[in-house]
Amino acid sequence: MQPSSDRVLSSYITSLVSRIPLVFTVYSIMVSSVSVMEGDSVTLKTNVLTNQQYKINWYYKGYHIAQINRYQSKICTDVQCKERFGDRLSLGSQSGSLIITNTRNTDSGEYTLEIISIDGSISEKSFDVSVIDSGLPVVPVLVLSPVLVPVICAAAAGGLLVAGGIVCYKKFKQTRNRRRRDDHHQENDVIEALPLNQRAETA
Template identity: 45%
Template structure:
């Protein structure tokens, strides 16, 4: 950091100030009592670089963080998950990513994002009764392949290809929480495999076990056949 740098960290759609550094005034402040105290005793600022650390994170810390260094602005989208669900799909088939909602309410907002850059690929805004799929993003890899369930917000990807392999993130909130930058989130890791090379990890294990069992059965049959023929030969020899 330079002598005249001013750094501010903001959170959520309303750009709530949660931390700042003023090098000239030699001031470092964390505003951890804002937003119902969700950041209380969790924020740490590096006075050399201005980097922000959030400790002991929970899902309520999911959202958009904005860093302003003088006039330069950078945006970070943080997702906090309880777990990542792995899903395997054969290339060319469809795969559904379930929101686990029975029915969306009138003020609900759902967003689906893809990849390390969290590219927005689909969303539902119940308040404005709007369903949008951004199937032209990412060089059109999702063109004509995305379907959203208007009742539950679940996402279906049809005619999957290897380029659809990756991480999908579901962000769910209502308009009140959205204005505060608060989201619930889920993550799915989709693996697309082709029928020639392999399959999903579970199916691969099953095939391996079945192959082993077939191998054992074959050995047993061969041993039994050898012993039977040997016994017949010994009996014939004794008879002679």
């Protein structure tokens, strides 16, 4: 009994598929936040080596701005990129890290790193860059140890008690002095009301 034509065709297709190498593309995305003072330089690191990758691409808000492989690099190949960054972009020759010099407020935004490995896998990493205006004052942030918080609170409470005690003592002295002045005035009024011969005896 000969196999049917459908079985023969199915076996043939299976044989062809088994001979075709399958390439799986793996995507992994990471996000990092980076802050830089206006006018300073910032480096967005790839943490890889260019000679171990097929290609490294950089994008700014979806626009391609730089590329590097084992043989050459390209930066700002279109007019829009040149108008925005000029000659302020460069790439690390060994790592492909993106370097932005003399940063401006207009450089803030999302930068996307795309790494295409030799085996065909693709990984992406996004950098949320914030350029801080150099004219704004820098407010220092005090980070307290949890051990010091009760001590500081107790000291503050003690300070408030001492301050409150001082205020109360001053109020007491003012009231006491006022009463003394009133008593002194009352004594003078009594003496003046006495006859002259009794004033001398009282004095």
